[in-house]
Amino acid sequence: METKGRAFKYPDNVDTDVIIPARYLNTSDAKELAKHCMEDIDDTYVSRVQKGDVMVAGWNFGCGSSREHAPLVIKTCGTGCVIAKSFARIFYRNAINIGMPILECETAAEEISDGDEVKVDFDTGVITNITTGKTYKAEPFPPFIQNIIQKGGLLASLKEGK
């Protein structure tokens, strides 16, 4: 599995309130929620993002609320992957549980520039910056988590185990 697209660069501590502001949480409809993805930090994201594009951010991405709506809107508006220096723990868990690909890689997150063409191979963890030609290797997931991702999320993996 892989994704290829343009990089959208964001800073440290991107919180779930800017990813999906709570004023929109009166619905659980993913498509409706996705219209507001990143609205309070970048209100052009939804109009610019194309299927497969890659979000690149600093430390502690997804901090704050436990709202699963956050990885859900990022996924629903077509984002192929989030690369960050680190993720807040609930966001990390939620992304895995719903099958939204994320990778932790400090150097890639540091060096990739906004607008670069990026390719990510989820099986190997190899990130290629097509614009600069540089490649990076992200930390692979432990097998337990790889299993959840391969089965298509936590609940699908539980059903299979029954």
Added chain:
Amino acid sequence: MGMTMTQKILAAHAGLESVNAGQLINAKLDIVLGNDITTPVAINEFKKSGFDSVFNKDKIAIVLDHFVPNKDIKAAEQSKQCREFANLHSVSHFYDVGKMGIEHALLPEQGVVTAGDCIIGADSHTCTYGALGAFSTGVGSTDMAAGMATGMAWFKVPSAIKFVLKGKLSPMCSGKDVILTVIGMIGVDGALYRSMEFTGEGVASLSMDDRLCICNMAIEAGAKNGIFPVDHITMKYMESRCERTPVIYEADEDAEYERVIEIDLSKIVPTVACPHLPENTRPASELKNIKIDQVGIGSCTNGRMEDMETAYNILKGKKIADNVRCIIIPGTMQILRECVERGYVTAFIDAGAVVSTPTCGPCLGGYMGILAAGERCIATTNRNFVGRMGHVESEVYLASPATAAASAVTGYITDPTEA
């Protein structure tokens, strides 16, 4: 190698003799919690995956607190979905309008959570119950759905930072000033993926409300959980309320900690977190001439009885400053009732404040106190991110009930010891 308090609780719930930091385990859950925002997503996932029964109706808690009484039609639909699910599965701990409270004020008060528990909640501030000596952590809706179906959750066993508390807090300082000071010290990801274990002789001087407030904001340092040892204060708090028998765990003497930080409670001063991160802390006394438009006293962090008492002691017989709105939200119906009985509500209204029924409402920019562009609020809540309480150009300063109430009277951010 010995285990931390958190590791001991996790080992016991995973049926293991011992666990190590980094180990992946499956643990049995004592309580699975959700609210009116996160439960609908969990119900959708639960149904989509074909589950038709919950693992134990007595171990699920659903609290309608974020947007109730319903703020609009969509919120009403979400509450309705939770209500129907709770009734269908005979969920014992279902709290609707009239019985509800802000979940993390309510569950300890009602004795639903107890020492030694392993708890997940689809709300990031679920870490609050560590104050009772439980392992308790926030998760997402899919984890809640899986927990409701199977009674289990996967965890990566956390390492820990130990905070050794000594001394006693000065007057006008409270648990909020302690946790803001700690977050200012270690940063918003200073405890990422880790436990924050509070210990030391200073613990005995902290009330349950202080401890609940401190653990509540462990997530604001990125932590998986915050936890306090169980002492006579915890036991006294639990004895009249908890349904289940508390189980007491203690950290081993040779437990391994990544870091040990000593906190002298006597040196803590009234502290404020400035926009737009909880780590941007400053002593309240250094913040001069910062004019405020709104004051919020309440939330899962500071909507408890001691918080109301602190606000009352400062606001009684005083007037809220001109051009300042002061919104006071007791955390549960029981707290609201006590505020009425003790005459606090009358005093708040006479001072020019408004008093609401329990809701998370304004803390997350839902309703009941949204800020316009350029407005500034001092709040006893837990997050001051961009746009958290309203317009992206509004500002939130986080503080204790004493600092917030003192500021309401002057109209400027005010150190309560100087008021």
